[in-house]
Amino acid sequence: GESVGLHLPTLSVQEGDNSIINCAYSNSASDYFIWYKQESGKGPQFIIDIRSNMDKRQGQRVTVLLNKTVKHLSLQIAATQPGDSAVYFCAENSFYNQGGKLIFGQGTELSVKP
């Protein structure tokens, strides 16, 4: 079946370094992607999204890159801070899925060392 998955389950970085979290998806029809941050005991928090007609989108300290050729998505966090420690999920949606439901990957836990 189709799935969205992450390459690395855990990532540990030093405060101030840049972080890169990766995600692979298998549904070539997916045309909308979202990155979420989830802290313990809380619901997923929207970080940034990107549509398939773009290959890069920037937000505040975050950049999402989309490579449709290899069906790969990444989230870059600049100058990582201790407050960035959380689990990060990518999620995908397909235009052909009229319901708009999201399919989530397993998640990557980001740990920031002070």
Add this chain to the structure above:
Amino acid sequence: DTGVSQNPRHKITKRGQNVTFRCDPISEHNRLYWYRQTLGQGPEFLTYFQNEAQLEKSRLLSDRFSAERPKGSFSTLEIQRTEQGDSAMYLCASSLGKFFGPGTRLTVL
């Protein structure tokens, strides 16, 4: 705070009991989604509503699960005859999914 609220935040129940959760989405959003999340996993889609109409249900949603959105505003998710495998975080999302509520954590003893 995303503007999506869920109650209760935590629920502990004994196996076989019925439980009901409530979600209040952002008022102007027509679509409302329910997801379930177990420890270490991403959320899994359960069902969604367009206004008061329930348009899709996942096969994860067994006959013991029922969801309603009677007036197209708040929604309830009921689980009958709870099982230990129902223990999870139940999440509600408004609109496409940009806005998630804080979730209801269910523990079935």
